Amino acid sequence: MIPARFDYHRPDSVAAAVGLLQQHGDEARVVAGGHSLIPMMKLRMAAPAHLVDLQGIAALRGIEAGDRIRIGAMVTQSEMLAHAGLAEAAPILAEAARQIADPQVRNLGTVGGNVANGDPGNDLPALMLCLDATFTLEGPEGVREVAARGFYEAPYVTAREEEEILTAVGFDRPARGFAYEKQKRKIGDYATAAAAVLIGAEGGRVVSASVAMTNLADVPVFSAAAGEVLLGSDCGEDAVAAAVDAMQGDIDPVEDNRGPVEFKRHVAGVILARAIARAWSRV
Ligand code: FAD
Numbered sequence: 001m002i003p004a005r006f007d008y009h010r011p012d013s014v015a016a017a018v019g020l021l022q023q024h025g026d027e028a029r030v031v032a033g034g035h036s037l038i039p040m041m042k043l044r045m046a047a048p049a050h051l052v053d054l055q056g057i058a059a060l061r062g063i064e065a066g067d068r069i070r071i072g073a074m075v076t077q078s079e080m081l082a083h084a085g086l087a088e089a090a091p092i093l094a095e096a097a098r099q100i101a102d103p104q105v106r107n108l109g110t111v112g113g114n115v116a117n118g119d120p121g122n123d124l125p126a127l128m129l130c131l132d133a134t135f136t137l138e139g140p141e142g143v144r145e146v147a148a149r150g151f152y153e154a155p156y157v158t159a160r161e162e163e164e165i166l167t168a169v170g171f172d173r174p175a176r177g178f179a180y181e182k183q184k185r186k187i188g189d190y191a192t193a194a195a196a197v198l199i200g201a202e203g204g205r206v207v208s209a210s211v212a213m214t215n216l217a218d219v220p221v222f223s224a225a226a227g228e229v230l231l232g233s234d235c236g237e238d239a240v241a242a243a244v245d246a247m248q249g250d251i252d253p254v255e256d257n258r259g260p261v262e263f264k265r266h267v268a269g270v271i272l273a274r275a276i277a278r279a280w281s282r283v
Contacts, residue, residue, distance in 0.1 A: 073112025
C-alpha cells in the first residue's frame with residue numbers, strides 16, 4: 001500500500017522540530033528510522049499530514065559511555081550494537097539489540113524511536129525498565145526527565161506530550177551479571193516473550209537484581225517482586241522458581257497469533273529462568 005499524502009519537513013534543530021509540532025498540532029508526527037511509523041502509514045493506520053524528519057538534527061546523535069551512559073535518540077540500533085564503549089560498559093544493550101529484527105531494520109531503526117513508540121512488542125522498552133533508565137524529553141516548556149518505569153501507560157500511549165521530542169536515554173553503568181533472553185517464532189520476529197535481567201553479587205550472594213519482561217502485557221513490565229526474591233540468594237533452583245512465580249503475578253498476556261495465554265505464561269517462565277541463569281553465570 002501507499003501512504004496517504006503528507007508534507008515533509010526536515011528541521012536541523014530540536015527547537016525547530018518542536019516548533020513544527022506546535023504549528024501543526026495532532027496533524028504532525030516525527031519520523032526517526034521510519035521502521036514502525038512508515039509501515040503503519042502504508043497500512044493507513046496512521047495518516048499524519050505533516051512528517052517531521054529528525055535525521056537532520058546532529059544534537060540527537062552521539063553516545064557517552066562513562067559511569068553514566070547517555071545514548072542520543074537518533075543513534076541507530078546497529079550503532080548501539082557496534083559501539084565498543086557500550087559493549088564494555090553495558091553489554092546487555094548489544095545482547096538485546098542483536099535480537100531486534102534483522103540488520104536492515106537495525107541499520108535504520110533508532111533507539112529513540114524504539115522506546116518512544118510505546119509498542120509493548122519492542123525490545124528496548126523492557127530493557128530500559130530493567131536498567132532504570134531516564135528519558136530526556138524536550139518540548140515547548142523546555143527539557144524534562146522522565147523515569148522509564150513511569151513512561152509507559154497503555155499500548156502506544158506514553159508520558160510524552162504530543163509536542164515533545166525524546167532526545168536521549170540515560171542510565172548508570174549496570175551490574176555485571178546480565179542477560180536478554182528472547183523467544184520468537186522465527187528470525188526477525190517480535191518476542192513471544194523476552195526477559196531482561198541484571199544481577200549484582202558479593203560473596204556468592206545476590207545484592208542487586210532487576211527483572212523486566214517484553215510483550216507479556218499491554219505495556220512492558222518491570223517486575224520488582226521477581227528482583228526482590230532473588231536478593232540474598234545464590235540463584236539456586238528454589239530462588240529461580242520463586243522469581244518466576246513472582247514475575248507471573250506481574251504479567252498479563254493475551255491470546256493472539258503468538259499463542260494462547262497458558263503457552264505465553266509457560267514461555268515467559270522458561271525464558272526468565274534461562275535469563276537469570278545466564279546473568280548469574282556472568283556476575
Ligand atoms: P519510527 O518508525 O520513525 O517512529 C516510531 C514512533 O515513534 C512514531 O510514532 C514516531 O513519531 C515516534 N518517534 C520516533 N522517534 C521519536 C523521538 N525521538 N521522539 C518522539 N517520538 C519519536 N523492534 C523490536 O524492538 N524488536 C523486533 O523484533 C522488531 N522487529 C521488527 C521487524 C520488522 C520487519 C520491522 C519493520 C520492524 C521491527 N521492529 C522491531 C521495530 C524497529 O525496531 C523500529 O525501528 C522501532 O520500533 C522504531 O524505531 P524507528 O526509529 O524506526 O521509529
